[in-house]
Amino acid sequence: MTETPQDPVEAALRLRASDADREKVAGLLRDAYAEGRLSPVEHEERLAEVYAATTYAELVPVLHDLPVPPGVLTLPGMSNAVALTQPAQVAVPGTGRGLSVDPARADQAQGVAIAVWSGVERRGAWVVPETQVCVAVMGGIELDLSEAVLTARETTFTVFALMGGVEVVVPEGVAVRMDAVGFMGGTAGPADIAPPGAPSIRITGLAVMGGIEVKRPKNKGAKAISGS
Structure with a gap:
C-alpha cells in the first residue's frame, strides 16, 4: 500500500520552536500592542500563549489576525514564510476548493x-x-x-x-x-x-x-x- 506523502508545511509546524522564535513572535505582539491593534488584556493573553508554546503549530496562531510582513517568521527547511503571512486556507474535503x-x-x-x-x-x-x-x-x-x-x-x-x-x-x-x-x-x-x-x-x-x-x-x- 502506497503511503500518502506528508504535507511539508504540516510536518514543519510539528517541529519544536526555539526561544528565538518565541521572542520574535513576542516582538510582533508588542509592536501590534503599541499600534493599538491589541488591547492590554489581549496582549497579555497572547504573550502567555507564546511563552507556553512548544511547537510552531502552537506558536503561529497567535498572529492569525495581525498584519505580519512576508518572511518575518519562516518554518525550518522552507524558504517561504509560514502560511500565517498569507491568507490561511481551510481545505474542503473532496474538492479542489477552499x-x-x-x-x-x-x-x-x-x-x-x-x-x-x-x-x-x-x-x-x-x-x-x-x-x-x-x-x-x-x-x-x-x-x-x-x-x-x-x-x-x-x-x-x-x-x-x-x-x-x-x-x-x-x-x-x-x-x-x-x-x-x-x-x-x-x-x-x-x-x-x-x-x-x-x-x-x-x-x-x-x-x-x-x-x-x-x-x-x-x-x-x-x-x-x-x-x-
Whole structure:
C-alpha cells in the first residue's frame, strides 16, 4: 500500500520552536500592542500563549489576525514564510476548493443581505465581513461559504427572518455555533465538530414564523440539531 506523502508545511509546524522564535513572535505582539491593534488584556493573553508554546503549530496562531510582513517568521527547511503571512486556507474535503481567511480584504466585504418579498443569493469567492447582517421578510436568503473569503477567524451572522428563510452553507472544517432562536419558527445547524483552531461561524438572531438553517455542502450526512 502506497503511503500518502506528508504535507511539508504540516510536518514543519510539528517541529519544536526555539526561544528565538518565541521572542520574535513576542516582538510582533508588542509592536501590534503599541499600534493599538491589541488591547492590554489581549496582549497579555497572547504573550502567555507564546511563552507556553512548544511547537510552531502552537506558536503561529497567535498572529492569525495581525498584519505580519512576508518572511518575518519562516518554518525550518522552507524558504517561504509560514502560511500565517498569507491568507490561511481551510481545505474542503473532496474538492479542489477552499475557504480562506484574509483580514486585509475587510473593506471589500458585503455586510448586509436584505430580502423583502424577494431573494438574495451569494456564492463563489465573495468576501464575508466579521459581522454579517441578514434580514428576510417574506423572502429568502441563500449564502454559500464554500469558496468565500472570511475576514476574521470568528464570524458572526446576525439574522432576522419573518415569514422567510435564511440558509447558510458552511464547508467542512469550519466550526458552527447556532445561537439563533425561533418563535413559531425553527433553527437548525450541523452537529459535527470542527478541529481545534478552526475558523468559526456564529449564528445569532430570531426566526418568527420562518427558518434559519446552517448546513454542510451537498448534505454530507451531518445530522442537524435544533438551536431553539
